[in-house]
Amino acid sequence: MIRTVFNFYKEGFLSMKVGKKLWLIIGIKLFIMFAILKLFFFQDFLSSKFDNNKDKGNYVIEQLTKTK
Amino acid sequence: MEHIDFSLVDWSRAQFALTALYHWIFVPLTLGLSFIIAIMETFYVKTGNPEWKRITKYWMSIFGINFAIGVATGIILEFEFGTNWSNYSWFVGDIFGAPLAIEGIMAFFMESTFIAVMFFGWNKVSKKFHLLSSWLVAIGSNLSALWILVANAWMQHPVGTTFNPDTARNEMTDFWSVLFSPVAINKFLHTITSGYVLASIFVIGLSAWYILKKREILFAKRSITIAATFGLIASLYLAFTGDGSAKAVAKYQPMKLAAMEGLYHGSENAPLIAIGVLENVENSKEEDFVVDLPIPGGLSFLAFGDWNAYVPGIHELVHGDSLHGIISYKEKINIGKKSIDALAAYTKAKKTGNTDEAQKQLKIFKENYKYFGFGYYFGHDPHELIPPVKLSFYAFHIMVGLGTYFILFFALILFFTVKNKIQDKKFILRLAVWTIPLAYLAQEAGWIVAEVGRQPWVIQDLMPTIAAVSKIDSSNVIITFFLFLAVFTALLIAEIKIMLQQIKKGPEEKLIENSSKK
Structure with missing residues (x-):
């Protein structure tokens, strides 16, 4: 069963024509997104500052109630 | 809020808008083309005619290119939620988490699994199973859209939740209220149907190009027949769901409706501006029409189904109107x-x-x-709580104007196709090609109406953009804005290039011609 599924995908990928170029673009896109953007520019703001949900909640409350 | 950095708010909004508008270039074609392909394949399975298989496979290749370039562009939006909009992300709590988790599971199991059968399964699985896979890809794609639209609808009309002041998070108390809120239902139906309209126009436009080039006439005419029929039904339903959306906006977001119509002073028997140009007065709190074509009572009917109903204007909503129970x-x-x-x-x-x-x-x-x-x-x-009136007004009128044109367009195309005269109507064929960019324009205008019209709210009445942003350096947001712009532009050029190559190449094997030679 697993072998059949594996061969199904393998043959499918090997017989692709336009698909190979598309996979290259997808690869480049995912690399930019996860290895560059996510890693260097898009860290989760709250997780990078606080270790637990309680501290995150307290910080947000503090931010939301600063109106003066 | 204390020390609001407006440049940070504006850049964060600009970045989100850029990403969302870019993401939305790909999604509607996926939503609509998946159904058109499934319908085409159903004809193949029903008739056994190999020409239908050829047609299906060709549009599937176009679907594949669009799907591949568009895939994962939405993930960037989630990055932005965590980095630029952390107060908002925390505040919404489970409301975004639960629908997005369901979306992820659905997208993975339905789209990813069956899309492989759809592309790799020809001659390897039975015809019926292949057809079932194509339908499941279509249904799966559309159901994926449901969950993110439900989350968006909650932001426009927050229901079924309670704010927990101890954790600063909203907690879902009634899942069904969130799922079946009138805003969510209308938003979902209106959005996916707009995708069907775009995809139908796309198929008609490309097919028209083949006819103009005197190539693949049978292929093009059959594609047009399916797309024009599907498109006409979808565009009529789009008008119906648009009416539902307008009524929901009138009830839950009256300021958005007033901005969409440039209505500064409310009245009974309020007119709907069919065509209008707003005057350009700097620093003015009101912009009058330089030219307008009002339909008396039209807005009252659109908003409340009653030609004489009272519709509040921006002035009444800001300053209040005790006669109609509106607080300032x-x-x-x-x-x-x-x-x-x-x-x-x-x-x-x-x-x-x-x-x-x-x-x-x-x-x-x-x-x-x-x-x-x-x-x-x-x-x-x-x-300051009034949304940008001009942008909302023009975006709304472009969307509605084009939507009306699309109904006529589909009716015209279908008429000439049924009469078997479409191949002789050069003007109509050229019009069909040039209608493709208009369909994209209508899509983007629709999003501008929905998102700009609700400003300044991220969550209606509960959280404005100024309270939703993270305390980060705006220069980071500016850098990533331009980084996105460069990456997105490059990807868009790549997609257009690959798609144009595929279009020029046309459908692959000419089964009917080959078989007739034999």
Whole structure:
């Protein structure tokens, strides 16, 4: 069963024509997104500052109630 | 809020808008083309005619290119939520998490699994199973869209949740209210149907190009027949769901409706502006029409199904109208401020262990929570709460105008196709090609209406953009904005290039011609 599924995908990928170029673009896109953007520019703001949900909640409350 | 960095808010909004508008270039074609392909394949399975298989496979290759380039562009939006909009992301709590988790599971199991069968399964699985896979890809794609649209609808009309002042998060108390809120239903149906319209126009436009080039005439005519029929039904339904959306906006977001129509002063028998040009007056709080073509009572009917119904204008919504039970923004700001102050006092009392005071403040907070977000405008001019009127007005009228044109377009195309004269109508064929960019324009205009029209709210009445942003350096947002712009432009050029190559190449094997030669 697993072998059949594996061969199904393998043959499918090997017989692709336009698909190979598309996979290259997808690869480049995912690399930019996860290895560059996510890693260097898009860290989760709250997780990078606080270790637990309680501290995150307290910080947000503090931010939301600063109106003066 | 204290020390609001407006450049940070504006750049964060600009970045989100850029990403969302780019993401939305790909999604509607996926939503609509998946169904058109499934219908085409159904004809193949029913008739056994190999030409239908050829047609299906060709449009599937176009679908594949669009799907591949568009895939994962939405993930960037999630990055932005966590980095630029952390207050918002925390505040919404499960409301975004649950639908997005369901979306992820559905997208993975339905789209990813069956899309492989759809592309790799020809001659490897039975015809019927392949057809079932194509239908499941279509249904799966559309159901994926459901969940993100439900989350968006909640932001426009927050229901089925309770704010927990201890965790600063909204908790879902009634899943079905969130799922079946009138805004969610209309938003979902209107959005996916708009995708069907775009995809139909796309198929008709490309097929028209083949006819103009005197290539693949049978292929093109059959594609046009399916797309024009599907498109006409979809465009009529789009008008119906648009009507439903307008009624929901009138009820839950009256300021958005007033901005969409440039209605500064409310009235009974309010007119709908069929065509209008707003005057350009700098620093004016009101913009009058230079030219307009009003339909008397049209807006009252659109909003409430009654030609004489009262529709409030921007002036009444800002300054209040006791006759119609509308409280002013100033009052709402005071109520909101009371709620925010009570939340601060509750938190302080809890910390000091003053239970009685905490309970007292909690009660005040809850009683005034309805206008919580207005409190951030305490000491500000209430006019700051008016969305950009010109942009909302023009985007709305472009969307509606093009939507009306699309109905006529599909009817015309279908008429000439049924009469078997479409191949002789060069003007109509050229028009069909040039209608493709108009379909994309209508899509983007629709999103501008939905998102710009609700400004300044991230969550209607509860959280404005100024309270939703993270305290980060705006230069980071500016850098990533331009980084996105460069990456997205490069990807878009790549997609257009690959797609144009595929279009020029056309469908692959000419089964009918080959078989007729034999």
